[in-house]
Each structure stands twice: as structure tokens, then as C-alpha cells.
Amino acid sequence: MSPESPSSTARKTGFLGLASAFVRSLFLQTAWNFERYLNYGVAFALCPVLRRLYPKEERGEALSRHLDYFNTHPYMGSFILGAVIKMEEERAQAPKERQKEKEEEINALKVGMMGPLAAMGDNFFWATVRPYCGLLAVTLVMTRVMGTSLETWVVPLLFLASFNVVHLGTRLRGFVMGYQKGDQVVLSMRRIGLQEAIRGIRTASVLLVAVLIVFVNREDLEGQPGHFLLKLIFFIAILGLFTFALHRRISPAQLFYAAVFFALLLNYWPTLSATPGLPGIVSPEALPSVGITPP
């Protein structure tokens, strides 16, 4: 790189710099720390960009500007990263007296966008898309949709494919959109319609839970529908109890031990095991098999 002053020529990141920054954005959370969260990740991703934009003596200062507190959702961070690269280019091309102003704009964009994007990403990816993809895979396993030897491969691959299409699509689209729009990226994001997608996917999740509920009790379905209904009602009552407990912030680990304790209790309680309506809970032969078979 020639040691020209930044204002004399138009400095560009170039395709290689952008691609390198995009790959490095996968490491956004590597040095997650309790003081400034993802700050190192952002600075690390911007290294190839800053190398191309600034002469050697200005790079250290530019890098240090990006070590302030930063925390967002790792996937949605690519929107910010793309926009920051665009704005760094503008800063590198701006005349000396406007550079300070540009730096403040970059910081304002990062600080202003990280909170809302984190909320969107948490809601969309962690609380909607991943549970849906996971639930789909789990339902396929538990309802024994496929042949036994095939699904060991197909189900995990289906899970990875369905999730990563959305994941990598968002990362790539966010990065490109951020780079194209710069500080206007916020306005363009309104058109994505995440909220509608969230509601749709959640409806689908609820439907899948319904399939799961019916088919965990499936064994009796083929034989005695009356028995099946009684057991289903009991199952749904327990499900409601668990939902209430989870709603009261009791952790899944605690509820796991509670469920095991409850199962042991049922086996040591002679009156319960003698109840004619609920033999399925205590006698293994009447139990639906969720598919754990000896290999």
C-alpha cells in the first residue's frame, strides 16, 4: 500500500478485504469478555479493512477506536459490520477536518444499533428459528417417521441445513445490505418483516408440539382409542404443570430431576400403579416407545 495521505485518493476495501472481514465475522464472539463483550471480535473482523484503508501509522489509532464496549447478537452483528466498513471508507476519504465527525457517526451507529439488533436476533434466532428447527428434528425422531438406519444421518443433516440456510442467509444479506446502505441500513431493515416470520414460525412450532403430544402416546392409539384418550388427558395435565413450572423460572435441569423423582414415586406407590385408567405410566409393556431400542 502506498503511503499517500488518506484524502488524496479514493481508498476502497475491495472484494478481498470484504470477504476476509465476512469470514472473520464468524469469530465475533471468540474473545467474549465480561468488560466490553464483543469488542475484540469487531476489531478483529475489521483488521483486513483497516489495513487496506489507512497508512501504517494511522492504523493503530483506527483499530483502538473499535475496542469500545460492543454487544449484539452474533448473526445480526453483520448488519453493523457492513455499515461500519462503508463508513470507515467514507472516513478514510473525507478531508481531515471532517474525519472527527465521521468517527463520531461510526460510534453512534454502533451504539445505536447494537441494542435493537440484539433484541431482534435473540427473538428471531434463539427463541424462534432454532427451537423450530430443533423441534422439527426431534419430532421426526420421536414419531419414527423414517426408517431407523436412515434417520441417524438424515435428521441431523436436515436440522443443520434448515437452520443454516436462515443463519448464513441473514449473515450474508446483512453484511451486503450494511455495506451498500452504510448509515442508512436501519431504514432498509424495516422491510425485512421479521416480526411476521416470527409469528408464522411459532404457529408451526405449536402444530409440531401437537403432533408430538399425540404420537408420544401413539402405542395405544392403534389398539384402544378410549385408553388412549384417558392417557392423553393425563399427559396434557402433566404438560400444563411443567409449562407452569417453567413459566415460574424453574430451570429445565431442576425439572428433570423432579420428573425422575415423580416417575420413581409412581413406581413405589401401589395404589397408583393399580389404578386401572393409568396403567401406561407404570407398566413398561403398555408404554409408548419413543424409539430407544437396543441396537
Added chain:
Amino acid sequence: MPYWLPLSLLLGLLSLDVTAIGQFMVSRPIVVGPLVGLVTGHPELGLTLGALTELLWIADVPVGSHLPMDLCMLSGISVAFASELVGRGADPAAAATYALGISIPLALLSTEAELGLRKFHVRWMHFAQRMALGNHFKTFEGVNTAVLLELFLKGCLMAFLGLTVAHATANLYFLLPSPVVKGLRDAALWLLPALGGAAVIDLVLEKRMALTLFLSMALILGLALLGHLQSAELVGLAVLSGFGTILLMAGKGETS
């Protein structure tokens, strides 16, 4: 356990996916379970136990500064341990519950280790800041590699420790009286799926969707009972109607 070392390395590598690299979700139980099962020779047990673990912790998400349970370690250790028990003649469902129960504290330990390292990373970050100010780009970027190596070693160590401790409790399982074994079996086949379903409902259900749940359950139930539809058809139906809803909603969002 014969596969200790390769399993520790595999779990160390996969655990990087949890936060450090990319989050491609290869560290989720539904993937780790069958992978570890493949190594230990019980892929089906791995898949089923992985699916159960995935379902139980489906709502445990990293929102805010909450660090969820280390599911990579949990499923890795529990599947390896359950495979060992099944290999020695244990009932698969009961062994799955037992292995999960033993592995939960070990996974919590791994989560604590992760928390400790994140406090330690503050030092790495300050070192990196000094390097940035001093214009040492190469050293600055080297911090990333160093942290990755550190996290990989943590994963391997935690997996090795977990496998060792779990293995030590293997004989205890075979001392359990038969009603206890039956109870563990019941839990795996019936109560734990209920807990998993509750986790999903707690995560996704909004008040106005309660009606949808009831109607769709009635629909699925009706189709299963009266229409004699099989699971494949019902799952397909659920997925298709889900996609339909998404397209409908997304279409509305695009035009409004």
C-alpha cells in the same frame, strides 16, 4: 471407556461452535448425540438421547447475559456414558435417564468454566488493546488464535473430566433395584417428552395463540384417530401449514 481420547478431542472441537466459531449449531445435542453415538457404536441411542436433550433444553437461550447450560458437553457425555451402560446390558431407556442425570452436574461445571474464562478474557482484551495502540497488528490478531486454543483445551479437559466421573458411577447403575430402573425408564419414555413439550410451549406460546394450540391439537388428534393418518403425514401437514402461515405473514409484511 475405550474411546476416551478421541471423544474428548471431538467434544473439545465441537464445543467451539457454542460461542467461539460461527454458531453453525453442530454443537446442538441433535447433532452431537448421533456423532458421539457413531464413535461409540450406538448411533441410534445417540440420536434418540440427543433428541430428548435437545427438546428438554430447547427454551434455554442465551438472552442478555444469561449463559445457557453447556448442551454440547451434556449430550456428549450422556450419550457416551449411556452407550457404555447399554453395552454392559442395561435397558436403553433407563440408561438414558440415568446418564442424563449424572451428566447434568458435569455440564454445569463446564458452564462455570466458560464463565471463568470469560472473566479471564478481560486480560486478553487489555493485552490486545495495548497491541493495537502500539500498532502491532499481527500480535493483535494472534490473540484470536490464542483464545481459540485456550477454549479448545477447556473443552477437551471438561469432556475428559466428565467422561471419567461418569464412568466411575457406572457400577452404581447395576446395583439399582428393579422398580427404580422401571421408574427411570418411565421417565425417559413419557415424563421427559412431556417436559420437553412444555418447554416449547413456554417458549413460543403467546396468550392469543392458546386457541390455535387447542384447535390444532384437536385437528391432529381427529386426523390421527378418525383419519388413521400416520406420523409422517401429520408431520408433513404441520410443516406445510407452518410454511403456509410464514409465507402468508411474510407476504403481508412485505406489502404493508
